[in-house]
Amino acid sequence: MNGKLVTGGLVVALLLALALTGPWVAPHDPNRQDLGQIRTPPVWAGGSPAYPLGTDSLGRDLLSRLLWGARVALVVAASSAALAALIGVPVALVAGYTRGHVDTILMRVVDVWMSIPAVLLAIALMAVLGLGLWKVVLAIVVVDWTRFARVIRGEALALREREFVEAARAVGLSPARVMVEELLPNLWPLVIVLTSLEMAVAVGVEALLSFVGLGVQASVPSWGAMIAEGRGYLMVGWWGMGLPMLALVAAVVGFNLLGEGLRERLDPRLPTAA
């Protein structure tokens, strides 16, 4: 066990627990406006116990919005990372195992893809697609599947030269079965590590898109949108912007630590056998 894995795991577990229980734990409807309680500070800064983390400029409960926002962040992160892996890993396997022209073409596509600035592409996509949670997921997948493709392909290239792949072929396994039955099981640790790191990126991108107003719909509480709203009132109430930022940073750091910790634990760069 290492510190990164434990810390990252705890943060992510806490986040997951809050997101799962959010609807029951949240004291208020995240969209209910209490116009008599606009920008109430958190309870420790002289606010009211009815709104433990204070309210925003429309009198909505920050704690409830943060909890619902965690759901959005996690759903986007998990589904976009999983989908990106689902596209990137097969591409990488085919490219890395067959090599030759297929590899050249696929990897050239990946190179070109990666040369487009990720944020620019995501913003352009959202501008075309319009707002929505699943559209955010789609934009992140479109932008980020290449990370999986590139890294996994490198590892697949190395694995295909191992003798057990040759031995499998000598037994009569078809290329597809070699990829799925021999290469893929050896790539799982790497896929898991990449997925975790990708989730950190996805949380950030979702917040960014919502921050510029191209993320989820306004009715869905998102940390990015909360930061954007709070920004205008920073001088009169820091919590409107500060608390969602804190949540965002915790999530990004948590996923990164988890990914790094897993990488150290599973180290895909070391041979799996003793």
Added chain:
Amino acid sequence: MTEPILRVSDLTVRYGRRLATRQVGLELAAGEVLGLVGESGAGKSTVGRAVVRMLPECARVEAGAIRFRGRDLLAVSEAEMRRRRGADLALVPQDPLSALNPVFRLGVQATDALRIHRGLSRREGEREVARLLARMGIPDPIDILRRHPHELSGGMRQRVLLAMAFSCEPSLVVADEPTTALDVTTQAQILRILQGLQAERGVATLFVTHDLGVVAHLAHRVAVMYAGCLVEVAPTADLFRAPAHPYTEALLNASSGAPTPTSGAGGSPRGDDGPWSALTDAPCACPFRARCPRRLAACDEAMPLLREIAPARRVACHLHG
């Protein structure tokens, strides 16, 4: 000799610009063990790989045919080749650790061939492989199959690989230096097992090795390669009693520890005039001439052809011209 089960003829393989084998011709009768010996880079593994059609990608087969049970393996489709590999044409790989997938239990991978070619379930396959392992004298084969490769010794892993290769009762096994990665005592045990399996099932075996001692015990006939060329083919006993080619003689002396006739004359085996130059040369001289203690004028002028000097004995040397 009855109709051979495997006939390699005129096999010429090139790695890039370099020739790896030059017009190699071999025959294997059913149930026969042929030892293919030579030093590193002589092209012996290339021949073995060509038979299962698993040459590295940079290799190109320029000419030749590999007839296995009447079909030219170089001409059949990849799909047909897959049906044959592991079924009636098996490969025993060199390094028993790297030839096993580290993430799977042995029972999973050892039954691959049986599951693919025989349609057995994993459980049935494991029973079958366990029976083979038990016949090799392994006390608790089911337990072995439950383990991962890294939990077993090299010898044990090689036994499993042997059981794998023989599981579908192939008619030809290509063993590519199967004992090179093992220590000497284990080597002897593995060879005994291989010999037992081979004799019991009458499997033709192409045994690729650099170790003449191994060949002496196991092979019925020996083919010696040098610089991509076949230089001598002879029944094992004859070859050891009276080697006809100077290179064979040098090999025998080298493995028996006696001073070799080439050690003074040839210098470094990888020197400018070593075997490697012969691989790019046009075939206008004997590849062994630079290291040969009995070099003749003819050796510089023509490449000696393989010819029969006695029944079942062929040698490529001007001394026997």
